[in-house]
Amino acid sequence: MIRDTSAPAAPAHPLPVLLPFRLTAPQRRFPPLRLTLLHALGIVGLGLLIAGGAHAQAGVNQLSAFGVIIKWFPLLMSGFLFNILISVLSMALGTVAGVGLGLASISLSTPLRRIAWGLTQFFRNAPWLVLLFFAMFMIPFEFRIFGVTIPFPDWVKAVIGFALPVMANMSEIVRGAVGSLPSGQWEAAESLAFSRRQTMWMIILPQCLKRMLPPWMNLYTLVTMATVQASIVGVTEMLTLIAQVHAAEGGRPDLLAPLYGFAMLCFFIYCYPIELWTRRLERRFHLHQ
Amino acid sequence: MAADPSVSQNEYGWTPDQPLIRLVDVHKAFGSLQVLRGVSLDVRKGEVICIIGPSGSGKSTLIRCINALIPVDSGTIRVEGQEVNDPDLDKLALRRKVGMVFQQYNLFPHRTALQNVMMAPVHVLKQNRKEVEVRARALMAKVRLQGKEDVYPGQLSGGQQQRVAIARSLAMRPDVMLFDEVTAALDPETVKEVLVTIRELAEEGMTCILVTHEMGFAREVADHVYFTDKGLIVEHGPPADFFANPKDERTKAFLGQVL
16 A cells, blocks of 8 residues: 555665765755855956956056956947857757757668768767858858848858757757657557657657757757857857957956956856756656656 | 348458457567467457467567567468558558557656547547547546546556556557556556456456466466467467366476466
């Protein structure tokens, strides 16, 4: 009787031999938010220390590093938001394309599967920066369709450039998640006369969502951090703007560390909570499966 | 009065007085491993047959061939006259006639118990959702799981999950049910509740093919017991006879081990 009501729950009395597993318990003592702030404060502190030191050596009429960041804050933030925009759009485009590619890579048609496999491996094993250059220089700056000119500015090309590796990685995530489901799910669906397509969309993929979410979020933080590479190909995102701000302030060497430190801080504050959330989801799904 | 034979004939020329399932000389190999080496058996409507034998003797493969989950290499399998080995097999037609329950239940974990039961009739047979729901609730009651309709499989015990799986299969209104070691993964105390459900089905006249290790159950409910070893049917007969006087040495050795 007891078994029936408490089947999925942990046993009431843990065995003493299992106690070493509680090694993970101390982690939970720090709530994730406090950890984020702690780290962020550390970086800000480091930045201020460097800035302070530099300020002591600087002339009287010059703005402090902190003052420079405050002064250019709106501009730098608009740059950072542009990074976010690029990351979100590449992720959206790459996810849609990647799900398609992933499904093709597990299709029953051998030619389709081979092509999908080839594309996935090609884009997964190319450096992101090379793919970015590839997109930048291979895609024309405008398209002409039915007499209408559609401009393709650099940042749109960058979005496509980042979407390519996202697509390939997403394809592998989909393939891996589908492959990780027990084959009994396919057998049960088949014996109930579901078609392959119905099985995929109604039974397999809904279960895969949970498994795909953590690696997908992880991929997103990688894309976000990769977006600064767009500065190399001339997209006016945060890193480009920092270089411009630095030049506008007379190229003072003492500003380099605080300015780039500020960029790091922005990305850290944005990506670290996602990372934490991902880890928490992973742990939760791991416990439930 | 003489019934017109053409009336009761189905589209494959099968009449209910013929065996519901007929296997003739079925062979199946996985690579170089011969799993089935010429299996023939007949199952009549309303019959309950149990297939027993040591693990690796091809029992599970055998029943998976009946609903075309595994294609056979040679031989014929007919379900109500429908040739299962036909390359142009109408799988939907076959599988709505043949229900199957698995050792690992294989419920869909992202759907509630009731949704599990309803999914195939609604989406595969395109039946009216309201009517299917009424039937599904009745089936849940039949397997004694009233009140568990909105519970997810993960929150049910093994025996409860297996009974949902039986209800899910019955919702397709099959003519024959295949049970593949359905109690093998269960705790001893929940085995009984599943066996009770299967016995009730058998008593209602459902044609059942069971692969099982429950010898007591086989003796009690089976009309016919088959013993397989190394891909062949070694011996078969009515349970009273089969268990009391096994003739083949392999059967004797096997029964000696498990009884």
